[in-house]
Amino acid sequence: MCRWTPSVIDLFPEPALGTTTTTASAGRTLPLPNAASLCLACFTLLLATAGTATGACPPGVGHEPLQVLASGINCSWTLERHTRSYNHLEGDVRLRRLYSANKFFLCIDKTGKVDGTRRKNYADSLMEIRSVSVGVVAIKSVSTGLYLAMSKKGTLFGSVKYSPSCKFKERIEENGYNTYASLRWKHGGRQMFVSLNGRGKPRRGHKARRRHPSTHFLPMLPS
Incomplete structure (x- = not known):
């Protein structure tokens, strides 16, 4: 105006x-x-x-x-911070290994199985994290080319094709770790999170909570 x-x-x-x-x-x-x-x-x-x-x-x-x-x-023009102010983040790509608070690296093998490994330089654990919109990312295994996805029931799997089930809300928690919640699916109105239990096995999204260490991941630079 x-x-x-x-x-x-x-x-x-x-x-x-x-x-x-x-x-x-x-x-x-x-x-x-x-x-x-x-x-x-x-x-x-x-x-x-x-x-x-x-x-x-x-x-x-x-x-x-x-x-x-x-x-x-x-x-005159607005100086307020709004969604469009962050458009430069869209398309941003990071190569990271997602290291959980339970000391496992998230990985996706060629069969689409999601698991955790203690091996630091395991090929299937190197992920391409791409910003698809503000606060939303897609996670893809570099070696297998499969996308991390979550089903309606909260099961994690590797998807050949990119779909809405492959979108996760990335949030930095107070302890410095990141959490990844499914953008598409919820259980009883509650968010479902990417999670690895104490044995490195994926936990159903509806059983995970934001404050659980199993849902906390540290994006680490590849060595």
């Missing part, structure tokens, strides 16, 4: 009798600004560059202060 900006004539009204004036190139007599007019002009320019209200500029007018002033229009 644009705000009205006072024109030069509004800022500098016709002079009173006895006021010194100067002649413009077009032959029109303009008053020399007094102190009050200068203050008003400075304040108006400050508002033009600040832009504190929510709105958008007309087509062809950018957000650079000089461009706004040159256009003769005082535009």
Whole structure:
């Protein structure tokens, strides 16, 4: 939304009798600004560059202060943080090994079986974590090319094709570990999490809770 900006004539009204004036190139007599007019002009320019209200500029007018002033229009735009502010994260890809608080690396073998391993450099544990939207990721095994997915019943499996079941909400918990909850499926209104139990076996999503160490994973850089 644009705000009205006072024109030069509004800022500098016709002079009173006895006021010194100067002649413009077009032959029109303009008053020399007094102190009050200068203050008003400075304040108006400050508002033009600040832009504190929510709105958008007309087509062809950018957000650079000089461009706004040159256009003769005082535009303002929002500075609030919203979803679109994070669009640069979409498509971001990280190569990580997901190390659980139970000391297992999450892995997906070529048959689609999800499991945990103690082997640090196990090929099936290297994951490609791709941001597909704000706070949502897809996890894919680099060696097998299978996506981590969760069924409606909370079972983890490796999927050949990417689908809504392969989307997980990634959240950093207070202890610095990440949790991964299914974006598509819930159980009784509760989130279902990727989880490895104390033996490194996948736990059903509806049996896992956010605070359980079995649901906590540390994305580690490959060595």
